[in-house]
Amino acid sequence: MTRTIAVVTAGLSEPSSTRLLADLLAEATATALGPVEVEVIELRPLAHPLADHLLTGFATGDLAEALETVAQADAVIAVTPVFSASYSGLFKTFFDVLEPGALEGTPVLVAATAGTARHSLVLEHALRPLFSYLHAVVVPTGVFAASEDWGAGGADGALVRRIERAAGELAALVASGTRGPKPDQFDRDLAAMGDFEDLLNNYGG
Amino acid sequence: MEYGIFTVGDVTPDPTNGRTPSEHERIKATVEIAVKAEEIGLDVFATGEHHNPPFAAPANPPVLLAHLAAKTEQIKLSTSTTLITTNDPVRIAEDYAYLQHLADGRMDLMLGRGNTGPVYPWFGKDIRDGISLAIENYALLHRLWREENVDWEGTFRTPLQGFTSTPRPLDGTPPFVWHGSIRSPEIAEQAAYYGDGFFSNHIFWPAEHTARMVALYRARFEHYGHGRAEDAVVGLGGQVYLAKNSQDAIREFRPYFDVAPVYGHGPSLEEYLASTPLSVGSPEQVIEKTLGFREYAGSYRRQLFLVDHSGLPLDTVLRQLDMLGEVVAELRKHDAAPEPERALEGSAS
Numbered sequence: 001m002t003r004t005i006a007v008v009t010a011g012l013s014e015p016s017s018t019r020l021l022a023d024l025l026a027e028a029t030a031t032a033l034g035p036v037e038v039e040v041i042e043l044r045p046l047a048h049p050l051a052d053h054l055l056t057g058f059a060t061g062d063l064a065e066a067l068e069t070v071a072q073a074d075a076v077i078a079v080t081p082v083f084s085a086s087y088s089g090l091f092k093t094f095f096d097v098l099e100p101g102a103l104e105g106t107p108v109l110v111a112a113t114a115g116t117a118r119h120s121l122v123l124e125h126a127l128r129p130l131f132s133y134l135h136a137v138v139v140p141t142g143v144f145a146a147s148e149d150w151g152a153g154g155a156d157g158a159l160v161r162r163i164e165r166a167a168g169e170l171a172a173l174v175a176s177g178t179r180g181p182k183p184d185q186f187d188r189d190l191a192a193m194g195d196f197e198d199l200l201n202n203y204g205g
Numbered sequence: 206m207e208y209g210i211f212t213v214g215d216v217t218p219d220p221t222n223g224r225t226p227s228e229h230e231r232i233k234a235t236v237e238i239a240v241k242a243e244e245i246g247l248d249v250f251a252t253g254e255h256h257n258p259p260f261a262a263p264a265n266p267p268v269l270l271a272h273l274a275a276k277t278e279q280i281k282l283s284t285s286t287t288l289i290t291t292n293d294p295v296r297i298a299e300d301y302a303y304l305q306h307l308a309d310g311r312m313d314l315m316l317g318r319g320n321t322g323p324v325y326p327w328f329g330k331d332i333r334d335g336i337s338l339a340i341e342n343y344a345l346l347h348r349l350w351r352e353e354n355v356d357w358e359g360t361f362r363t364p365l366q367g368f369t370s371t372p373r374p375l376d377g378t379p380p381f382v383w384h385g386s387i388r389s390p391e392i393a394e395q396a397a398y399y400g401d402g403f404f405s406n407h408i409f410w411p412a413e414h415t416a417r418m419v420a421l422y423r424a425r426f427e428h429y430g431h432g433r434a435e436d437a438v439v440g441l442g443g444q445v446y447l448a449k450n451s452q453d454a455i456r457e458f459r460p461y462f463d464v465a466p467v468y469g470h471g472p473s474l475e476e477y478l479a480s481t482p483l484s485v486g487s488p489e490q491v492i493e494k495t496l497g498f499r500e501y502a503g504s505y506r507r508q509l510f511l512v513d514h515s516g517l518p519l520d521t522v523l524r525q526l527d528m529l530g531e532v533v534a535e536l537r538k539h540d541a542a543p544e545p546e547r548a549l550e551g552s553a554s
Contacts, residue, residue: 055471060480189390196398
């Protein structure tokens with residue numbers, strides 16, 4: 001079965017350096033891993049459905065599909081622009097509405113873009129804790145790209161090396177995993193339930 | 206198959222003129238709506254239980270339902286829902302048994318956990334115990350209606366020694382119980398275990414989810430030996446706004462939808478109509494959509510509609526009920542299948 005990598009990218013402009021970084025990371029991971037299916041999820045067109053989900057509690061259409069893709073992926077590459085010293089609200093909203101447990105044990109590569117390298121620790125103080133909370137396995141190397149990284153000496157220098165290193169770590173994690181289709185929220189709830197006597201006993205009845 | 210309406214008793218400003226009914230007006234309107242429900246031939250009127258504004262639903266539904274029992278002749282009086290988590294199961298046993306006598310058996314009830322966080326601490330409970338409270342409290346309630354001199358010790362309430370709840374259920378038949386839940390499989394399991402009804406208020410949720418919960422309940426109902434899965438007692442929520450033609454229905458309902466406390470400011474009315482059981486349209490459209498529920502829930506036993514919410518004024522609700530009466534008469538023509546032997550009036554122990 002071909003492995004699937006879900007790439008979540010929260011860039012808002014067109015073209016977007018966040019998308020560019022996401023593509024480079026996906027490409028490098030595919031190169032390191034061999035045959036793999038890459039599903040790119042742009043959050044911009046999902047902005048309205050995401051706001052709706054916050055209000056209604058359920059996803060419809062493309063958003064439902066995107067959430068399912070991420071939940072079923074063998075690995076996730078998550079890339080956000082830095083807004084006000086953190087991930088963007090749109091990026092966070094996507095992971096806010098993802099079913100709890102959907103990323104449990106899933107290898108995740110975190111990456112971010114910004115206008116200045118002074119934001120680079122956003123990977124460590126914002127993205128890594130978020131995915132730790134979601135019980136994902138975050139690869140040690142996160143990739144941060146400031147505007148200057150796209151200029152002279154950037155793309156063919158330090159940035160490329162970081163991309164390859166992070167992609168290599170993600171590929172190694174994916175290759176070592178033996179994960180089949182993952183249960184969805186309903187199945188997880190069901191598995192946790194047991195039979196009725198258990199329920200009564202567990203709940204002290 | 207039973208058809209009825211259920212209310213949450215919200216006191217909401219009418220967005221078309223900014224007018225908010227007083228609690229007194231809302232409460233009296235609820236009585237009028239229930240009486241009207243009987244007049245148009247509905248089988249069930251159900252009220253929610255609430256303890257906080259902006260709701261003027263009774264904190265103890267039997268207060269309203271006993272009043273309605275005196276004002277009506279035929280309609281069955283029920284709840285949507287009775288909070289099994291924060292009420293003392295002893296009081297539920299006694300208050301509802303008393304109601305059962307007053308109503309000559311014309312009642313049942315639906316248990317739910319409630320979804321307002323602060324309600325739990327207001328009654329000395331913890332919302333994180335929601336499921337466990339529902340399971341344990343019902344285990345006691347179930348015994349209190351079936352046994353005298355009950356000895357009981359649980360986690361959540363003070364122990365009982367030789368306790369007999371009074372009055373005893375009418376003719377020794379405990380009121381029929383539905384368990385309502387949108388997304389907790391534990392509640393479907395609980396309903397199946399006891400052979401009680403399972404009600405999915407799937408108003409705000411897409412159908413696929415409801416289909417899985419109902420399928421789970423049906424399978425477990427059979428597993429616990431209460432009968433065939435297809436005979437399991439399923440109820441569904443729904444929500445309608447009717448007009449002679451669909452354009453008028455949508456035009457009239459849109460201002461209420463757009464700012465409604467539950468779904469306002471979110472998806473468009475059209476998107477909501479496409480993905481949830483909300484029915485806004487002509488009688489033909491509402492009939493077609495309602496009949497469509499059977500495609501994913503199977504043949505079911507009770508359909509409750511929400512009609513009096515989001516600030517819709519009383520006269521509009523009463524006109525809606527006139528049209529709903531005609532819709533239900535039409536829906537009944539599709540209920541050709543004979544009722545299973547197991548009657549809803551009583552519950553086997």
